[in-house]
Amino acid sequence: MNTKFSWSLIASACATLALTSPVAQAEAQLYHNFTGYTFSGQDGAALDLHSFNHMVVEDGKIVATGNANLAQQFPDARSVNLQGRIVLPGLIDAHGHIHGLGENLVQVDLRGINNRTATVAKVANYADANLELEWVLGRGWNQVNWPTRDYPNRQDLDEVINDRPVFLVRIDAHAAWVNTHALELAGIDKDTPDPDGGQILRDSDGNATGILIDTAMELVRQHIPEPTQEARLQAVNMAQQHLLELGLTQVLDAGASAAQLDDYRQLNERGELNMRVNAMISASDPSLSELLSAGVYESDDHKVRIGNVKMYGxxxxxxxxxxxxxxxxxxxxxxxxxxxPAERVRALFEDIHxxxxxxxxxxxxxxxxxxxxxxxxxxxxxxxxxxxxxxxxxxxxxxxxxxxxxxxxxxxxxxxxxxxxxxxxxxxxxxxxxxxxxxxxxxxxxxxxxxxxxxxxxxxxxxxxxxxxxxxxxxxxxxxxxxxxxxxxxxxxxxxTLVESLRSFTLDAAYSGFTDSYTGTLEAGKYADFIVIDRDPFKISNKDLWRIKVLSTYVAGEQVYQHSNR
Missing domain, CATH: 3.20.20.140 (Metal-dependent hydrolases)
Structure with missing residues (x-):
């Protein structure tokens, strides 16, 4: 859903934002001089949050956690000093959109702009700076944050861009704002009916205003050139670099097409997937029946899992x-x-289950x-x-x-x-x-x-x-x-509570995707997916929790991100 310029921009950005090369592992590593927190026990409320300051990792998995006694038990392990920092299990996002994030990183970002005029100006500046673009694409506008809270219209965009189609997705991804060129390209006029599950907003004369709700977005979106697979892979690489920097070691991708599912498998086979992706099949994909017939998929290294189907209500x-x-x-x-439709929901529920x-x-x-x-x-x-x-x-x-x-x-x-x-x-x-x-x-x-x-x-x-x-x-x-x-x-x-919140981003998120047997906590036998952060969440004010910075990220014991100013 991008153009030649956008995807070439991804490629150049990937060259400068290459993922940290994994650190070669010795036979075993003994991490020490840190304060670590993890849950143990079953999911939900029946959990124990405990602290430890030593951890032994071998072949990508945790062998033991505890105190200084581990140094005597594993005298041949390579010592890794974490400089008194804080260690948490790798955080898990139970609902995100990896391909969408990769695309957004090279489109015009309209998030947080508090008025219509400034939003249009940013789109115009982006278009002027990128004259090679066939389409001007962006995301993030939110009329609720504008003084009038009224929806914008096509004329706002026509005044600054009328030679190319413009397609701007609302922050929630359930509406699009387009210019007249895009409407004409899609053949949308006052006689175009609203599609099932969607709405074309119209003015008092019945003409399309330029706002398309939900499935009506597809009337225009289907005309946007599709990226090549290599371009999609580059976008995923950009997205995963961003996510690893934030301390996310696993994401449940909430709705991927058959092609996007193949992207994850391809990246993993290339050795370029440095995080875990638990992908949901999009229920609207034409290949749904074949994908269901193929059964649940999980790679040997547990980097890619496909065992879920996402449908829109x-x-x-x-x-x-x-x-x-x-x-x-x-x-x-x-x-x-x-x-x-409700009858389709019933049929899909039965088929998926x-x-x-x-x-x-x-x-x-x-x-x-x-x-x-x-x-x-x-x-x-x-x-x-x-x-x-x-x-x-x-x-x-x-x-x-x-x-x-x-x-x-x-x-x-x-x-x-x-x-x-x-x-x-x-x-x-x-x-x-x-x-x-x-x-x-x-x-x-x-x-x-x-x-x-x-x-x-x-x-x-x-x-x-x-x-x-x-x-x-x-x-x-x-x-x-x-x-x-x-x-x-x-x-x-x-x-x-902080404990409940941390649990929901670690073990309970893993449980929700059937990966809790090998991720979600720092316990013996599970993968050494963990992060090192700059402050103790249990010793700072709750109001400062959002300020926590990730210093390094590890997946299966390999360092896949390190803050440059550490």
Whole structure:
């Protein structure tokens, strides 16, 4: 979904941002002079967080953790002094988009701009600097942060770019802002019907305004030239470098095409995949049946796993594409959009479950959350041998606006809520406007989920949000943005403890993707996936959690990132 210039830019950037070459391993390494934290025991609340200061690693796996006595037990191990730093298990993002992040790194970034004029100016400057581009692509605009909060229109872009099509994705990836050239290229006019699960916003005369919601985006996006596989691989390399710098050693990629799945296998075969990718098959991929028939895939080194299918229930709250049971509080005639029809949801659930794959169902609004829970319950009703789906670890992605009475059903049915803490701090300026004071009680309700017995798999939904996991940990614990607002936290009764938040980004995230037997904690027998950070999260103020910096990142005992100023 890029052009020649963008992908050549990736290639040149990759040359300067090459991944740190793995450090050759001796027969065994003894890491010492650090304070390490890890969980041990089972998933969820029945865990013990303990500290250690020595760790032995051999052949990429942890042999033992403990104290100075390990030095006597392993006298031939190579000594590695970590200079009094802090060690954590490698952090895991349970819901991100690796290819999307790689693409975004070379497109015009519109995140955080607080008015329409400045947004248009940045797009114009980017286009002028990149005259080779056939398409001007970007992402990150958010009209909710603008003074009027009104959607922009095609004329805003036409004034500065009318010779090339422009396609700008909203920050939540559920709406696009395009110019007239793009609309004409796609043949969109006042007679074009809204596609199922999408909407073409129109003016009073019925003409397209330039805003396309959810599936309507595809009317234009299908005309954007596809990148070559080599270009896609270069994008993934850029993305993984960025993620490793942030301390992420594993990502559950939330919806990959058959071609993108092959990218991960290709990179691993080349020896260029330096992190773990647990990829979800996109349910909309034409090859879904063949991929399900092939069964769950896992590489011998556990770098690549494909055992999950991602399907979309609805859109996003910011663009009013999230499907609600009752209308939007700030738009009484709008219920949102259901991307996948209910009858198709049922058929997909049955096919995916029977094939032995996890189900990951995107549900922002209370309607698709309820729909998914009902369909999961139906699976149990149709199989007398099942009283819970816990062993299958099916998931609902986002679980963002949920009826209060539906929250306990997640634990009762054995369904994992996959949630993104920074969504709350990004959405708090508009969420209650959208759903009102009553429904907000079941929104971003992490504490309610934990207290009802759920295990939360935490992530960021990058590039919708920034990928830094410490931003998510901070948001989960404080319910504040990184400016410390609101002072008391946004609905602070829904906050998590630091231990709960760290667990959701490590072992519980691993559990949600069936990788907990070999990742998620620093215990004997598991891979030595760990990070070295600059401060102790348990000894600093919660308000400073987002400031934690990663000094080095290790995957299977190999150093794959080191901060240059360490």
């Amino acid at each position: 609805d859109g996003a709250l910011g663009s009013r594409g999230a499907r609600l049971i009752e209308p939007y509080s700030d738009e009484p005639d709008n219920y949102g959009l259901l991307i996948t 029977q094939a032995g794959f996890q189900i990951s169902y995107h549900a922002i609004g209370d309607y698709p959350n309820q729909l998914a829970l009902d369909e999961f319950a139906r699976i149990i009703e149709n199989d007398a041998s099942i009283d819970s789906l816990g062993q299958y670890r099916h998931r609902i992605e986002h679980a963002q606006i949920v009826r209060v009475e539906d929250i306990p059903r997640f634990a009762e049915l054995g369904i994992i809520p996959s949630m993104q803490p920074t969504h709350a701090t990004s959405d708090m300026n508009m969420a209650e406007d959208r759903v009102g004071s009553e429904r907000i009680a079941g929104a971003y309700a992490w504490r309610s989920f934990i207290d009802s017995g759920s295990i939360i798999a935490a992530g960021s939904d990058f590039p919708v949000e920034l990928a830094n996991p410490f931003y998510g940990i901070h948001a989960a614990v404080t319910r504040q943005d990184r400016n410390g607002q609101p002072v008391e936290g946004w609905y602070p009764e829904q906050a998590l």
